[in-house]
Amino acid sequence: MNKKPIIGITMGDAAGVGPEIIVKSLQHKEVYKHAHPIVIGDAKRLKRAAKLLQVDSQITRITDKDSFHTTTSTEIKCLDLDIISADLPFGEVSAEAGNGSFQFLKTAIDLANEHKIDAICTAPLNKEALHKAGHIYPGHTEILAELTGTKDFSMMLSSPKLKVIHVTTHVGLLDAIRMINPERVYHVIRLAHQTLTRAGITNPRIAVCGINPHAGENGLFGYGEEEEKVVPGVMKAQEEGIDVQGPLPADTLFFRAVRGDFDMVVAMYHDQGHGPIKVLGLEAGVNITVGLPIIRTSVDHGTAFDIAGTGIADEQSLLEAIRQAIELAPKK
Structure with a gap:
């Protein structure tokens, strides 16, 4: 008990x-x-x-x-x-x-x-x-x-219907894209998994946003950022047994997370993660430092x-x- x-x-x-x-x-x-x-x-x-x-x-x-x-x-x-x-x-x-x-x-x-x-x-x-x-x-x-x-921590925003953790936060968009790399993506996925596991969720479901529209759509958008910067980090986490999917199109991913398909979303940059939380209500959002x-x-x-x-x-x-x-x- x-x-x-x-x-x-x-x-x-x-x-x-x-x-x-x-x-x-x-x-x-x-x-x-x-x-x-x-x-x-x-x-x-x-x-x-x-x-x-x-x-x-x-x-x-x-x-x-x-x-x-x-x-x-x-x-x-x-x-x-x-x-x-x-x-x-x-x-x-x-x-x-x-x-x-x-x-x-x-x-x-x-x-x-x-x-x-x-x-x-x-x-x-x-x-x-x-x-x-x-x-x-x-x-x-x-x-x-x-x-x-x-030495290594990340910002997580949490509301009753949605939890988001960030690969990058308070940097410009171009800088954010440069800073995203497989090891950082993998590390943030692990932080998400550890945080939810500590909270009593046995096998948390984690979803990772893409960088480009439609998560690049097989090279149609962007210059292969998903394959270069995101996919290897996701695969490394999967190999360790973490239940993680992605990169997925951000425009539908947050809807799916609010619906209950995922326990946590990994956002690539500040506005990608903050926007959906703020839409759900400023009074509902809570800032959580993970990695501590x-x-x-x-x-x-x-x-x-x-x-x-x-x-x-x-x-x-x-x-x-x-x-x-x-x-x-x-x-x-």
Whole structure:
């Protein structure tokens, strides 16, 4: 019988919408039915968020790392690092909040490495605040990679109906095509397979997009990129027993995946993978870093300083990130 996973939710930048969307998300009783959520952050900030939201939640400050099991859906447990001032203003860049976001994440990584929590779900941080605090990273992903000693990782976007992993991401299209090669394709297929297997899918079905229209259609489109760059990587994965098909025409592949034919799609470049996920709804998309030794999911938005402290921030992206963390957490 599977036990409910313990999901560590990091507060992110305390001056942003993180505290509010965490409190809002943990008003949903379904979270407690499937997991033990533990907030890693600052209890005072959560209490302030609960007050401005006018919700009657018990914010329990804990310091014992062995007390992570929640008992009721009205209790929010917080592993309180107590490093945020009570009067820290919302909506302003500060080194204090930047350092807090780093320390919250570092603590979560340590807990995951110690097997005290089963997955990490991150509220947004602010890069400028992070840099002001002397932590020079582009964002969560690079911190996670460095602190876990991970050199090769990939971006996965996940929604209730579709999961997409990328061979290339934030590069121009011409650069992306140059960067695609059989070894990278093979490696991303393996990352997809490992991620889904860890989540409890025994024999995940993976499909790989082509680069050209109709996946080249036997040389009719393009200059043989599929045969040169994609096919050898797919064949190598197949030889290892991975259930993978491709390259397949992207225009119909995503429809088939949403229909349920595949568990994961391997996209060749940014817009090929991001477009279908965004069409399904911005609030449903979750950013997941794969290749790490731990599961990490994240909201698909920033700190929203313009509305922080007003109580109007929408919690749906964080709620979906929590759901995905539960789904992907290693099954015991």
